[in-house]
Amino acid sequence: MITPIPIYLQPFAENVQFIDGVESQFQLQSSAGNKQFEIWYHGDLLMIEGEEMMPFITGSTARIVAKDPLTAEEILLFDATLHGYNALFCEAYTEAHHDNRPLEKYILPVTEVVLSFFYNIDYDEEIDDYEVDEQENVRLINGETANWETIKRNGYDAFAFYFKKEDGTLLAFAEEELA
Numbered sequence: 001m002i003t004p005i006p007i008y009l010q011p012f013a014e015n016v017q018f019i020d021g022v023e024s025q026f027q028l029q030s031s032a033g034n035k036q037f038e039i040w041y042h043g044d045l046l047m048i049e050g051e052e053m054m055p056f057i058t059g060s061t062a063r064i065v066a067k068d069p070l071t072a073e074e075i076l077l078f079d080a081t082l083h084g085y086n087a088l089f090c091e092a093y094t095e096a097h098h099d100n101r102p103l104e105k106y107i108l109p110v111t112e113v114v115l116s117f118f119y120n121i122d123y124d125e126e127i128d129d130y131e132v133d134e135q136e137n138v139r140l141i142n143g144e145t146a147n148w149e150t151i152k153r154n155g156y157d158a159f160a161f162y163f164k165k166e167d168g169t170l171l172a173f174a175e176e177e178l179a
Helices: 007-012 083-088 149-155
Strands: 013-019 023-028 038-048 056-066 074-078 112-118 137-138 146-147 160-165 170-177
Touching: 007 013, 007 023, 007 074, 007 149, 013 038, 074 160, 074 170, 137 149, 146 149
Parallel strands: 056 170
Antiparallel strands: 013 023, 023 112, 038 056, 056 074, 112 160, 137 146, 160 170
C-alpha cells in the first residue's frame, strides 16, 4: 500500500510515517533539501489556551505557505479553496475566494515543520457515493474532475501542522477538521 500523502506535497516529504492506519506524518523539506522554513498565511488566528498558548491559523479560505529562507522557494501546504475533503466535495469557491488573499508572516522564527494528514474516509468502501466514470475520474463540487487515486490522497479529512521545538517536541500552529 502506498502511504497516502497529498500528491502536491509528495516532492517535499521526508521521513514519511503512516500512524494508526489513518495519519500520514512527514517532515517538510525544500527542493534544495533545506528543512528550516518561515510560515506565511492568509486567514484568521485563533487563540487556544493550553500548556503553551499558540495561535492556530484557521479560516474558510485559509492559505498556508512554507518559505525556504535560503532559496525563497514557496511550498503551498494548504489552501482551503483547493485542498482536502471540503474543497473537493462540500464547498464551491469562486474566483473571488481564490483571489486577493495576501499572505502575512506567522509569528514563528525559522523552524522545522512537520505535517500530519488524516484519512478517516474509506474512499474504496464508499466509492458508490461518488460520481466515478469509466476512466476512474470523479466529478468535484466545482464541476472539474480528478482521478480517483488523486482524490484518495488529496481528499484528507483533517490536518495538523507543527513546528519542531529545540527539544524535538511538536507544537501545532494549524489544525483543521474538514469533513
